[in-house]
Each structure stands twice: as C-alpha cells, then as structure tokens.
Amino acid sequence: MAQVAKSPVLELRGISKRFGAVQALTNVDLDVYANEVVGLVGDNGAGKSTLIKCIAGIHPIDEGQILFEGRPVTIRGPKDALALGISTVYQDLALCDNLDVVANLYLGREEGRPLIPGIMGTIDEVAMEKRAIEVLRSLSVSIPSVRTLIASLSGGQRQSVAVARSVMWKPKLVILDEPTAALGAAQTRQVLDLISRLREQGLAVIVISHNLEDVFSVVDRIKVLRLGRNGGTFGVRDVSHQQVVAAITGAEFGTSEAVSAPVGAAAGGTT
C-alpha cells in the first residue's frame, strides 16, 4: 500500500515469551502502520493474547525487539506502553457501571485543580463533559446522553465507550481484544464502523478476533499466529476465508507435517 516509505508505528521483531516450561511465543514478527487496521487471528492458545499483553506491558518479553515509530523501545509495564501512546481495550472493558460516561472516560485522569496535591483535587465537570462529547462525536458514538450511567447502556454502547476512552489521550496505536465477541449483529456493525473511524483518524489499530467475517469486513491486513509462531501475513484483498482458515489450523498447502504427512512419517519425523 501507500505506506512503503514510512516506518511502521509498531514493529515487533523475533518476539519470544516463555511461561515456565510453556513456550507461548517463538520468534514472532508484527508490524502496524498508521491509518491501518491489522487483524490478529489464530486458534485458541495461539498466543494472540500473550502477544498483545507483551505490547501493552503486562508481560515483559524474553527475546526480540520492539520498535515504536522506528525507535527501539523497552516496555516494562502498562505505564510505559501508555506513555508511548499504546492504548488497549480488554475484553472485559473495565468500566464502572455505577458511574456515567464522562466519569468513565476520565477515570483516574480527571481534570480540575489540585486540592491536596497528589491526593485529591476538584473535578471540572464542564471541561470534561465538553471534551467527552467532542470525542464521542468524532467517533459517531450513539448514546442517550454523556451523563447516562454505564449500567443502562447496551453492550455495543459500552464497547464504544471503552474504545472512546482508549482514544481520549491521543494514542498512536489502539489494541482491541475481541471487541465484538459478546455483541449482536447490529451492535457488531456499530463497533466495526467505529474501528474504521479510528483508522480514518490516522491511528494504527490491532484487532484480535475469532470472527473472520468481522475481520474481513474491517481490517487491511491479517496476521495469523499458530502455536505461538508466525502463521503468515495476508493483505485482506489478496486472500480468501479458506486460505486464512488453513493458515490458522495449519492445513495450508501441505506445509504442516502433522496434518499432511502420513502417520508413520510424522511419528518418526520432527521433534
């Protein structure tokens, strides 16, 4: 595409991660450009969640290199990731049901004057509400009012609020973990539209999804993980559902010995 000259927002080279005896990721590469949505797909246990947790700073990586906007960086914790401009929306959304939309968008970063520095401050509700409306408008999020409690929003609206929160502080990369997993058809559409808008705003986006239908309708490239290794990267226009499924399950073009080789050969062969 058009980004040939530009360096990617995020580039991972040869990432490996172990948990005790379990090798979760082996030599994984990934890159995402601005104005681009990359779908991260793979079977259960393929290492998708581990990989995004490495990027978000929850798991430090064992080996490999992370480049952010072309510079090598070390991500030691969630704060490092946030400081770089990496924002993650987890599956459980982490919203407070008992607070309204504005309060949730600003949770932990309220605007106002300090009363007791470092301990508490006032809350500038007017400034916060203005900015909240602005951000939600720019994403065309449809909710009854920014003063609605999260408890009375639908699943799609909650997901939208969580996504809006992730872009409040002008990140460069947004990671969405299964954003459509618990949603109905109409709400899924809402969230997919929202993802397109993130791209139009110039962000780099990584979406984890199990639903290839969703992936194909919104992403630019698909990155497949299989058993913690690179399973291939595909431009969404150059590939069919079947090819991606094959890459996920390892049944692609006879590259996997376990599936295509005769039983006897497999037993005596690898490992």
Place this chain on the structure above:
Amino acid sequence: MSTMANDPRLIQQETGSALGNLRRRLSYADLGQLPVLIGLVLIWMVFQTANSNFLSPVNLTNLMLQIVAVGITSVGIILVLLLGEIDLSVGAVSGLTASIMAVQNVKNGLPGPVAVLLAILAGLVVGLIHGFWITKLRVPAFIVTLAGLLGWQGVQLLVLGNTGTINLRDPFLTGLTLTFYPGLAAWIAAGVFILLYAAGSFWEREQRAKGGLTATSRGVLAARVVAVAAGALIATAVFNADRGLPLGVIIFVVVIVLFNTLTKRTTFGRHLYAVGGNAEAARRASINVDNIRIAVFALCSMLAAVGRVMAGSRLLAVNQSSGGSDFLLNSIAAAVIGGTSLFGGRGTVWAALIGAVVIGSISNGMDLLALQSPVKFMITGAVLLAAVTIDALVRRRRVAVGR
C-alpha cells in the same frame, strides 16, 4: 457504513425540561429518595394521630438532637458501604474514643476541645489499623471489624477502669448539644444556608450554559431553590418555636455537606465510587485502590468518634455500655434506609440524614406511646426490612429497564 460526523442519532441532548427529566428517571426506576420520604411522611402521620405531641416543636427538636450521634456515625458507614465493604466496629470504636475523651477531660483535666481532638485522633488510629489489616494483610473487612467490635470494647473497659460511668460537666462538651441559637441568629443561619445553596446552584448552571452544555432551565432551578428554602425556613420556624436552632444539628448538617462535597466534587470521591463499582477497573485506571480503602476506614472510625462525642454530650455521661446495644445496628440501618446499596457504588451521604430521621422518628414515636422494647425492636426491624425490600425491587426493575 459511512454515517460520519454529523450523524443526528449522536448523543441525544437531555431535554432539560422538568417533565422530560422526570419521565426519563421514572423509566429508569430512578426514584432516588422519594419512596423513603413518602415512608417518612406516613410514619409521622401515624405517630401524630396516636399522640398529638409528636409533631410539636419541642419533640421535633428533641428528635433531631437524638439522631445526631447515629446520623454522623452513619455518614462513615455510608462511605464504607460505597466501597462495597462493611464496618461492624463503629459502635465499639465510638465507645472507646468517647471513653478516652471522658477520661482525659474529667480524670486528667484536659480542656474539652483537646479531649475531643484526642478522641477523633484515636478514631483515626483505629481506622488506619483496620484499613491496613484489610488492604495489606487481605483479611476481609467483615472479620477485621468483627474482631474490632469485640477487641475495642475490651480496650474501652480498660480505659474506663473501675470507674464505670464518667459524668461530663465540662461546658464545652455539654454545650455541643445544649447550645441553641434562638430568634434572629437562627434566621440568619437559615438565610446564609439558602443563599449559599442558591448561589452554588445558579453558578454551576451558568458555567454549564457558558460551556455550551445542556443546562437545567432557570425556572426549574428556581423552583428547586424555593423548595429547599421552604424546607430550611420551616425547620427554622419549628426550632425557633422551641429553644432555637441547636448547635448539634448545625454540626450534623456541616458534616453531611462536607462529606457530600468530598464524595461528589473531588477526585477522592470519584475514585471511591469507582472502587465500589468496579475495583479492577479502578486499578487499571491507575487509581490507588488500597489508599482509598485505608482512607475510608479511617474516616469511618473518626466519624464514629465524632458521633459518640455528640452522644456523650447529650447524655452528659460516658459509661461501659456507651456505643453498645443498638448503636451500630441503627447506624447501618440509617444508611441502608436512606438508600445506600450494600453492594457498593450506589448511594449518597444525604442518606444518613434521611435514614437517621426515619430511625429516630420510629424510636421517638414509640417512646411517646410508651411502647415496650419487644415491640420497638420488632417494628424497627420491620421498617428496615421494608426499606431494603423496596430497594431490591427498584434495583430489579432498573436492571430490567437498563438492558
């Protein structure tokens, strides 16, 4: 697909009209304090019918002074309930801290104000111990404060020694509940209160309007201010028909306003609600959940100390059973009757006032009717159960509407 930018479905503006707001709130079953207030009116009507002295200025003034101790303690309980926790030790802690105050003042001759400060300080220390145990050692609040309920009672007996009862004569201490501001002073106090409330409401409205946000119409706001003013003026007239505006009631209202501001207008309060609503979400928003918990338990024990200081002042004595009996249960009942959820994150500090007035009215009314203890306990229990049942039904409806 590409319904961009100026999508009319966007954020629907709140209508701002009183009727529209009411309809919206009804549809969410968000009646706030309305059921409790209706209940209170019913209770008052029943007692007034049974004994025409119930709504007399003298009795209403006494009623308000009777509820100050439980009410202030209940403010602390509400903070803890907002976290989704419980503090069973407020009775014992209040008894202990009041005993420290009495011993320091009467036996050791320290001035009244210093003795009160020591009591509050003792509350702070006790609360910090609770908070530390709950957050750092991860023992459930129920257990820590249950141990506190037993343990601090023991310390109270130790502090009182073999004296048993200590009578308070210090004019500062007795004055906390025996001081009244009659006539003009009371009217001025009411005027200041109304003025501050009106100024605050309208200032906030104009700020929102200036920021281009939907703001309540001036008419609705004026109506609200008139309603609050009417309430304050009626209360003042009632107090003035007796001995005047009691200092104890002023202290109670100041405590409520202070803590209402703390919970609704500061980041501390916002984070407190967040922890009560979803502690994990709060943690991920880089809120220091442990510090909030410790601070809340400290505040709760301090308020229990203040509450019992007021009780000691009214009863003119502190003894071995101070803070015992139904003090703890009434404090929790007041918070819950006022509409505070036991599951965290829902309720306001004003619940302490409403809940304490309900509990106090029942107790006071039954005393007027000279009912015996068995009846009193059963009726108080029934009212608590009714209040929580209404809350549970409302919640069920809210969940049904919300989805």
